[in-house]
Amino acid sequence: MSLLRTLIPFDIYNxxxxxxxxxxxNFFSANRKKVKANLKHITVEYPEVPIHxxxxxxxxxxxxxxxxxxxxxxxxxxxxxxxxxxxxxxxxDKKEGRKLPFPKVYTFEMERCIFCEFCVExxxxxxxxxxxxxELAAYDREDFSHGTEGAFQNMFKPTPIGTFSVAGDDDANxxxx
Amino acid sequence: xxQMTPIPMTIVQTLVxxxxxxxxxxxxxxVLVPMLTxxxxxxxxxxxxRLGATRIAGGNRGLTGAVNKLMWWMGHFPVISFxxxxxxxxxxxxxxxxxxxxxxAKADKFVFWLAPILCMVPAFAVFAAVTFYPGVLGVFPAxxxxxxxxxxxxxxxxxxxxxxxxxxxxxxxxxxxxxxxWASNSKYPLLGGLRSAAQVISYEVPLTLSLLAPVILTGSLxxxxxxxxxATKMTPWxxxxxxxxxxxxxxCGFAETNRVPFDLAEAESELVSGFHTEYTGMKFxxxxxxxxxxxxxxxxxATAFFLGGHYLxxxxxxxxxxxxxxxxxxxxxxxxxxxxxxxxxxxLWVRATLPRYRYDQLMSVGWKYFIPLTLVNxxxxxxxxxxx
Numbered sequence: 348m349s350l351l352r353t354l355i356p357f358d359i360y361n362x363x364x365x366x367x368x369x370x371x372x373n374f375f376s377a378n379r380k381k382v383k384a385n386l387k388h389i390t391v392e393y394p395e396v397p398i399h400x401x402x403x404x405x406x407x408x409x410x411x412x413x414x415x416x417x418x419x420x421x422x423x424x425x426x427x428x429x430x431x432x433x434x435x436x437x438x439x440d441k442k443e444g445r446k447l448p449f450p451k452v453y454t455f456e457m458e459r460c461i462f463c464e465f466c467v468e469x470x471x472x473x474x475x476x477x478x479x480x481x482e483l484a485a486y487d488r489e490d491f492s493h494g495t496e497g498a499f500q501n502m503f504k505p506t507p508i509g510t511f512s513v514a515g516d517d518d519a520n521x522x523x524x
Numbered sequence: 525x526x527q528m529t530p531i532p533m534t535i536v537q538t539l540v541x542x543x544x545x546x547x548x549x550x551x552x553x554x555v556l557v558p559m560l561t562x563x564x565x566x567x568x569x570x571x572x573x574r575l576g577a578t579r580i581a582g583g584n585r586g587l588t589g590a591v592n593k594l595m596w597w598m599g600h601f602p603v604i605s606f607x608x609x610x611x612x613x614x615x616x617x618x619x620x621x622x623x624x625x626x627x628x629a630k631a632d633k634f635v636f637w638l639a640p641i642l643c644m645v646p647a648f649a650v651f652a653a654v655t656f657y658p659g660v661l662g663v664f665p666a667x668x669x670x671x672x673x674x675x676x677x678x679x680x681x682x683x684x685x686x687x688x689x690x691x692x693x694x695x696x697x698x699x700x701x702x703x704x705x706w707a708s709n710s711k712y713p714l715l716g717g718l719r720s721a722a723q724v725i726s727y728e729v730p731l732t733l734s735l736l737a738p739v740i741l742t743g744s745l746x747x748x749x750x751x752x753x754x755a756t757k758m759t760p761w762x763x764x765x766x767x768x769x770x771x772x773x774x775x776c777g778f779a780e781t782n783r784v785p786f787d788l789a790e791a792e793s794e795l796v797s798g799f800h801t802e803y804t805g806m807k808f809x810x811x812x813x814x815x816x817x818x819x820x821x822x823x824x825x826a827t828a829f830f831l832g833g834h835y836l837x838x839x840x841x842x843x844x845x846x847x848x849x850x851x852x853x854x855x856x857x858x859x860x861x862x863x864x865x866x867x868x869x870x871x872l873w874v875r876a877t878l879p880r881y882r883y884d885q886l887m888s889v890g891w892k893y894f895i896p897l898t899l900v901n902x903x904x905x906x907x908x909x910x911x912x
Contacts, residue, residue, distance in 0.1 A: 363874070369572075375603070
């Protein structure tokens with residue numbers, strides 16, 4: 348029986364059948380049209396085709412403004428207190444025409460952030476979110492410091508990212524985050 | 525196919541004609557081998573649910589950017605998208621040619637040089653006896669300088685012991701591996717070379733035995749006669765020895781060319797890179813080229829002797845096609861090349877599927893199973909020949 352199994356290699360046949368099936372499926376579906384038609388595609392062509400992120404993906408910390416363009420944050424310091432790595436620093440201030448306190452300085456040091464989303468959960472006023480940005484590499488250490496003052500006024504918008512896609516303009520419409 | 529009456533040619537005409545055929549075959553090899561390395565990336569990529577190579581280095585500006593944009597555009601179309609990343613084989617070749625050539629300080633200089641040549645020359649010289657088409661491919665127009673009006677045959681030589689010549693040269697190739705391993709003066713190459721020697725010697729026996737079945741069936745050693753007779757002039761019973769012989773030959777061919785799952789000579793998880801660990805640059809390139817050329821040789825032999833050669837149907841099934849069936853009944857170069865291409869794909873397919881054999885498994889498969897199997901196959905072939 349063992350001799351027969353060696354002479355008629357069913358295992359090799361099964362293995363070749365499996366890999367052959369995968370090869371055939373991927374050989375005939377390996378193009379981007381299938382992505383747009385929402386068919387099954389073998390892999391993500393990441394820099395060119397934007398990656399599909401889950402809604403609760405935890406990216407970079409970002410501050411929100413309300414409809415009047417006012418900062419929603421009222422300096423309750425809940426995020427600063429709950430932050431496990433203490434990357435958030437807030438300085439309170441008063442402002443003309445605003446009853447609630449106003450964050451004069453809101454510093455976020457991304458280099459130590461662990462993206463745990465405790466700050467967003469602690470915030471009672473929905474004034475901060477973790478956005479869907481994950482391309483956070485930078486050449487300079489200071490690029491990791493975000494704030495509301497001076498050169499680091501980028502707490503309100505996503506970090507600018509470099510273009511490294513070879514895709515044409517038709518593919519550049521979709522944002523990466 | 526009848527015996528060709530030789531056309532009277534002068535010595536110069538003979539030499540020029542041979543030169544033309546040599547250049548054609550070299551072009552065939554030098555186009556197919558880089559394509560094969562590219563196909564290896566893509567086939568294994570698709571099997572492993574990846575895309576393989578789709579772009580070349582250099583970003584999105586300038587010439588490389590234009591090439592990358594073109595390849596991205598190619599990705600829109602189903603089968604054309606397979607050829608994205610095609611320029612990478614030029615990059616492969618350029619890398620091999622321009623790389624620094626390093627030789628170990630205590631290496632045996634002469635043998636270190638000799639080994640890649642010994643590996644490569646037999647692999648190329650084998651093609652002298654391979655028949656790509658059993659007849660005249662075309663006739664040069666009369667205005668052509670030296671060879672005007674002369675026919676171009678689909679084979680270079682029509683020697684009567686073609687198969688013996690091929691087998692003899694094919695076993696010279698292992699000397700290149702062993703000598704290169706020994707000359708490197710390093711432990712991993714030596715181990716790889718010793719393994720390779722044992723493996724090739726073990727598998728040479730069932731390889732030759734499995735090729736003896738077609739020899740018995742046709743009663744000839746001439747490559748052209750054998751390949752034509754095996755396709756058209758067999759009894760129906762000859763399918764059995766041809767079918768068993770094909771799988772035995774293909775397996776031994778995998779072992780002969782040191783391909784996965786028998787790549788113990790360059791087992792990269794155990795020996796760093798086996799016999800060519802110390803080789804760099806173009807000297808490594810010759811080893812590489814000879815390995816892939818050997819794959820083409822094995823595929824060509826399996827095609828000619830078992831898969832019906834220049835005819836459409838494999839295993840001698842071509843005899844059931846009536847001669848009046850048009851192009852199906854005629855030999856064609858495309859059939860031969862296409863079957864070689866399919867077998868090369870099988871090489872990559874098996875590489876993507878099977879893990880490497882252990883050394884003792886390799887030996888026991890070779891000696892305990894393949895030699896008896898091919899001997900039984902030889903007996904069946906003799907029986908078929910005796911009955912007919």
